Amino acid sequence: MTLDDILKEIEGAETILVLAHENPDGDAIGSSLGLCLALQNMGKKAEVLMSEYPANFAFLPGIENIKKAASFEKYDMAIVVDCPDIKRVNSEYIQYFESAKVTAEFDHHNKNSMFGDYNIVNHVSPACAQILVSSFEYLHIEITKDIATCLLTGIITDTGGFKNSGITAETFDFAGWALTKGVNVSKIYRDSMLITTRTKFEAQKLAMERMEFFDEGKIAFTYMTKADDEKIGIETGDHDGIVEMGRNIVGVEVSIFIYQRDDGSFKASLRSNDYMDVADVCMMFGGGGHIRAAGCTLEFPLEESKKAILNEVRKHIQ
Numbered sequence: 001m002t003l004d005d006i007l008k009e010i011e012g013a014e015t016i017l018v019l020a021h022e023n024p025d026g027d028a029i030g031s032s033l034g035l036c037l038a039l040q041n042m043g044k045k046a047e048v049l050m051s052e053y054p055a056n057f058a059f060l061p062g063i064e065n066i067k068k069a070a071s072f073e074k075y076d077m078a079i080v081v082d083c084p085d086i087k088r089v090n091s092e093y094i095q096y097f098e099s100a101k102v103t104a105e106f107d108h109h110n111k112n113s114m115f116g117d118y119n120i121v122n123h124v125s126p127a128c129a130q131i132l133v134s135s136f137e138y139l140h141i142e143i144t145k146d147i148a149t150c151l152l153t154g155i156i157t158d159t160g161g162f163k164n165s166g167i168t169a170e171t172f173d174f175a176g177w178a179l180t181k182g183v184n185v186s187k188i189y190r191d192s193m194l195i196t197t198r199t200k201f202e203a204q205k206l207a208m209e210r211m212e213f214f215d216e217g218k219i220a221f222t223y224m225t226k227a228d229d230e231k232i233g234i235e236t237g238d239h240d241g242i243v244e245m246g247r248n249i250v251g252v253e254v255s256i257f258i259y260q261r262d263d264g265s266f267k268a269s270l271r272s273n274d275y276m277d278v279a280d281v282c283m284m285f286g287g288g289g290h291i292r293a294a295g296c297t298l299e300f301p302l303e304e305s306k307k308a309i310l311n312e313v314r315k316h317i318q
């Protein structure tokens with residue numbers, strides 16, 4: 001099986017690079033760090049390359065393994081986690097993936113392009129971290145308390161705190177097992193889900209104030225511009241969670257949040273509740289994701305971007 005092959009490649013490698021998608025969320029960070037710690041415990045020189053990450057994940061064990069710049073010119077192996085396509089990795093780091101002697105990926109996104117030499121992809125897994133849990137168990141790689149803390153953070157954040165569809169009995173089995181290992185589940189929950197910074201709070205306040213509803217309240221929409229971000233002094237991760245606010249309102253099927261990037265384009269995040277396949281919607285703009293959570297880039301000014309995404313979403317409203 002592919003997993004056995006990946007283990008053989010790991011055993012034959014000395015330097016291993018771990019990568020995840022840009023603008024990393026809790027699953028990308030938790031999966032990267034959990035995998036990196038496991039590789040280090042196997043005697044490997046492993047590190048994670050990430051240009052930035054939200055400050056509330058600084059509590060994670062092994063966070064010092066996250067580097068902005070590569071320690072090696074070339075790696076024996078590169079492993080990508082929680083990423084549907086190599087294009088989603090920070091463009092500065094792709095060269096290290098390409099020059100690595102062998103590559104592998106672990107992922108749970110719908111439209112994964114199978115870009116590694118070895119690909120462990122499970123679309124129905126609620127978090128990439130959960131794929132790592134079962135992979136480690138299969139390969140008899142020890143899940144220490146620190147590794148469990150990282151992986152459980154990935155699971156808790158990607159399931160919205162054990163509430164999204166897609167969670168399985170294994171999700172709770174692992175959480176229960178982690179508790180017996182001494183993992184501080186309530187600290188993980190609080191630090192990764194509840195704690196907020198002042199700038200993040202200000203961003204949420206503005207986005208909430210601006211929220212509009214369309215199609216008898218089935219669509220919720222809000223936005224932020226570059227000028228808003230500058231005024232608030234926004235930091236990495238401060239836009240996270242805004243799209244969830246719209247989804248949690250009675251009658252809303254789909255919540256849309258768009259925010260402006262440095263190049264002027266808008267990053268759109270979509271969340272749906274019961275029937276809309278938002279990955280399908282985002283595909284129309286070259287994006288993708290999961291059935292109930294997806295994203296894409298809109299290359300127009302604010303009003304046109306808003307119109308374009310609303311038009312596409314409306315085709316799917318029942």
Ligand SMILES: [Mn+2]
Pocket residue numbers: 027028082108127128158
């Ligand atoms: Mn994920």
